[in-house]
Amino acid sequence: MNETPQPVTAVAERTSWQRHVIDPIAVQLTQGITPEKVALTLAVGSALALFPILGTTTLLCLVAGIMLRLNQPIIQIVNALCTPLHLPAIYCMVRLGNWVFHVPSEHLGIRMMNHMLWDDPREFFEKFGMTALHAIAAWAVVAPFWVLTVFLLTLPVLREALRRKAVVIAQTTPAPPPVHPVP
Numbered sequence: 001m002n003e004t005p006q007p008v009t010a011v012a013e014r015t016s017w018q019r020h021v022i023d024p025i026a027v028q029l030t031q032g033i034t035p036e037k038v039a040l041t042l043a044v045g046s047a048l049a050l051f052p053i054l055g056t057t058t059l060l061c062l063v064a065g066i067m068l069r070l071n072q073p074i075i076q077i078v079n080a081l082c083t084p085l086h087l088p089a090i091y092c093m094v095r096l097g098n099w100v101f102h103v104p105s106e107h108l109g110i111r112m113m114n115h116m117l118w119d120d121p122r123e124f125f126e127k128f129g130m131t132a133l134h135a136i137a138a139w140a141v142v143a144p145f146w147v148l149t150v151f152l153l154t155l156p157v158l159r160e161a162l163r164r165k166a167v168v169i170a171q172t173t174p175a176p177p178p179v180h181p182v183p
Helices: 016-030 035-049 057-068 072-081 083-100 110-119 121-172
Strands: none
Touching: 035 057, 035 072, 035 083, 035 121, 057 072, 072 083, 083 121, 110 121
16 A cells, blocks of 8 residues: 555635625626626616716616626726716706606706705705606616617727737737657
């Protein structure tokens, strides 16, 4: 019985912190990097970034990214990049919602709304709650078309970028030396 001792490879046990915090973060940072997933991330992220309720888009993008397994850094960057479009989008969704629900247009002064929100939140929600619901309904009608349009416009661009990257990598990677049989 001549047994050769097998080397013992010590595998460090993963800590609870690594399993429950580090690993999920690493997965979120690296998932969804195919052209299809990136295009979907851009489309969904931009649609959610234009949701007509201030202060909700970051959380919406986070939840959608987790549920759809989209790349979190990309979806949050898209959310941030759409910030200049957010207020005009809210205005448009409010107007579209009022038109769809046949509500007469009303002057919405930002300062007046801000003071009302902080001075009497109940009155603010009574006065503007239905307007917000109308804007959300308008967004819900527009968002699927937005997602489809952005997805279809960005997918070919991303596929071409990936193809060009693959060509550059193939051209810069040295060919392996030829395999010669040993005489």
